[in-house]
Amino acid sequence: MSDKKKPTDLSIWLGLSDNTFTRQKTVKFGDATAVNSGRFYSILAVVLLFAAWIIASVFNLVEPFFWPTIDGTWDRFIKLVTEGFRNVPLWEHVGISVYRVLSGVFFGTLVGVPLGFAMGLSPVGRGIFDPIVEFMRPIPPLALIPLIILWFGIDEFAKIFLLFLASLFIMTIAAWAGVSSVRISKVHAAYSLGASKFQILRHVILPNALPEIFTGLRTSMGVCWGTVVAAELVAANKGLGSMIMIAKNFLQTDTVVIGIIIIGLIGYAIEMLMRRLERWLIPWKGKG
Amino acid sequence: MAGIVIDGLSMVYTLPGGGDVHALNDVSLDIKQGEIVTVLGPSGCGKTTLLNIIAGFLSPTEGEIRLGDKPVTGPGAERGMVFQQGALFEWLTVEKNVAFGPRMAGKPAAETAEKVEYLLDIVGLQGFGEKPVYQLSGGMQQRVALARCLANDPDVILMDEPLGALDALTREKMQGLVLKLWKETGKTILLITHSVEEALILGERLIVMAPRPGRIEKEFRLPFPDEALVKPAREVKAGAQFVETREEILSMIWDMEEEIMGQSDEPQV
Numbered sequence: 001m002s003d004k005k006k007p008t009d010l011s012i013w014l015g016l017s018d019n020t021f022t023r024q025k026t027v028k029f030g031d032a033t034a035v036n037s038g039r040f041y042s043i044l045a046v047v048l049l050f051a052a053w054i055i056a057s058v059f060n061l062v063e064p065f066f067w068p069t070i071d072g073t074w075d076r077f078i079k080l081v082t083e084g085f086r087n088v089p090l091w092e093h094v095g096i097s098v099y100r101v102l103s104g105v106f107f108g109t110l111v112g113v114p115l116g117f118a119m120g121l122s123p124v125g126r127g128i129f130d131p132i133v134e135f136m137r138p139i140p141p142l143a144l145i146p147l148i149i150l151w152f153g154i155d156e157f158a159k160i161f162l163l164f165l166a167s168l169f170i171m172t173i174a175a176w177a178g179v180s181s182v183r184i185s186k187v188h189a190a191y192s193l194g195a196s197k198f199q200i201l202r203h204v205i206l207p208n209a210l211p212e213i214f215t216g217l218r219t220s221m222g223v224c225w226g227t228v229v230a231a232e233l234v235a236a237n238k239g240l241g242s243m244i245m246i247a248k249n250f251l252q253t254d255t256v257v258i259g260i261i262i263i264g265l266i267g268y269a270i271e272m273l274m275r276r277l278e279r280w281l282i283p284w285k286g287k288g
Numbered sequence: 289m290a291g292i293v294i295d296g297l298s299m300v301y302t303l304p305g306g307g308d309v310h311a312l313n314d315v316s317l318d319i320k321q322g323e324i325v326t327v328l329g330p331s332g333c334g335k336t337t338l339l340n341i342i343a344g345f346l347s348p349t350e351g352e353i354r355l356g357d358k359p360v361t362g363p364g365a366e367r368g369m370v371f372q373q374g375a376l377f378e379w380l381t382v383e384k385n386v387a388f389g390p391r392m393a394g395k396p397a398a399e400t401a402e403k404v405e406y407l408l409d410i411v412g413l414q415g416f417g418e419k420p421v422y423q424l425s426g427g428m429q430q431r432v433a434l435a436r437c438l439a440n441d442p443d444v445i446l447m448d449e450p451l452g453a454l455d456a457l458t459r460e461k462m463q464g465l466v467l468k469l470w471k472e473t474g475k476t477i478l479l480i481t482h483s484v485e486e487a488l489i490l491g492e493r494l495i496v497m498a499p500r501p502g503r504i505e506k507e508f509r510l511p512f513p514d515e516a517l518v519k520p521a522r523e524v525k526a527g528a529q530f531v532e533t534r535e536e537i538l539s540m541i542w543d544m545e546e547e548i549m550g551q552s553d554e555p556q557v
Contacts, residue, residue: 194365
């Protein structure tokens with residue numbers, strides 16, 4: 001036994017000491033699995049950023065017009081929670097943005113997955129949708145806003161329709177990729193076990209495509225979250241995007257900063273939630 | 289229950305750039321009900337094409353396959369298939385994989401559950417029913433594939449290098465299992481392999497195929513499967529007749545490979 005001191009659990013957790021697995025490795029530089037979490041430095045980085053903000057606030061180093069003080073921001077946050085922004089409570093701004101994203105992704109999936117399946121399973125489906133999907137794919141959803149305003153105005157339907165389009169093509173391509181990725185031996189095996197075409201679709205092709213569809217769903221959520229905020233910047237009177245845009249007009253930098261922080265946190269939460277769901281719903285991913 | 293009649297089978301692939309490849313040329317073979325037949329040959333001899341035609345995944349250029357007196361026109365549940373690897377449904381548990389065929393046919397769930405339990409027992413997987421298949425080793429996965437095929441009670445079992453991806457020790461064990469299943473179920477089995485030893489120990493009849501064009505080169509009638517059922521397989525494999533036949537076939541295949549290497553890579557026209 002070596003007489004080296006055993007590191008504590010805390011120092012392993014913080015990433016200051018190697019764990020039992022990486023400790024045995026002599027080659028660490030260049031081996032990504034031997035790079036530990038470095039959590040101590042993550043904490044340090046966040047603490048330093050906050051410290052800088054506190055110091056700047058205490059000594060009035062930055063003009064509040066450019067960046068608010070930390071205590072002023074906190075007060076504003078309490079006010080937004082209790083009184084709301086322009087008579088709309090903060091949670092309603094957050095809620096409406098999330099609702100728009102979920103509706104857009106829901107309808108995009110509802111239409112996109114069958115389209116992707118049609119493209120992967122039938123020459124007619126592929127022929128019809130291939131040029132449309134390939135043409136629409138590189139167009140950023142934001143470029144469609146003017147047209148959608150001309151068609152549907154700026155009401156709720158217009159926003160959800162935009163998000164529907166944003167997720168539609170992602171979901172179509174994801175479902176198509178899922179169908180195309182099925183190993184022919186699985187399909188052959190199912191036919192040899194007496195399955196009908198419909199049963200193969202339902203019991204082989206669909207479950208086989210689920211991991212790809214879920215990856216599409218994750219991408220879709222991310223893209224739609226970005227799109228909803230941008231769309232609300234252009235035309236809306238509720239939602240996080242509109243909140244920060246209107247706050248800008250009143251030179252309320254603190255509200256703008258709070259909005260940006262919430263947008264970041266929710267985007268992060270969506271991604272984490274989707275990863276959890278994926279591990280829970282599709283444990284066989286990548287194991288075929 | 290019925291045997292398989294392979295009648296004057298030819299398969300010609302046309303290459304995109306013009307020219308034809310004769311994957312199979314006038315192959316005829318009569319497999320009786322309950323026989324276990326192995327097919328051996330160098331790569332490119334058309335053995336997988338032959339199996340895919342019998343399974344009904346490919347339609348031959350000429351000739352036909354008959355099961356009893358019914359011509360084969362597509363895949364069907366009376367011809368079960370065991371693949372080399374990756375044909376299990378990884379989203380289902382072991383028992384749901386095995387139950388797949390009866391479930392698709394709409395058999396009563398209780399009856400199927402009983403059958404699944406019985407089959408898992410036979411292939412040595414009792415207690416593994418609720419595991420996801422991706423948690424099993426390669427050898428255990430092939431046991432699931434065998435059980436899944438048997439659950440459907442097919443007349444004929446087609447095996448496309450079912451043990452090809454396994455390590456040597458697991459492979460020998462699984463050969464014993466295939467023999468045991470053959471004996472106990474009395475199924476007609478056609479097995480394709482790259483391994484001469486495997487073809488000898490598992491074949492009452494061993495068909496050696498030759499490439500360019502794919503054809504039957506020679507057929508052997510062998511006592512080894514029956515011997516391996518009553519004494520240890522290692523002992524059978526060490527016997528004088530086994531070794532002699534193995535060397536004969538090996539040198540035959542060796543010569544074919546040499547011949548291929550000598551030829552140009554141009555496809556035959």
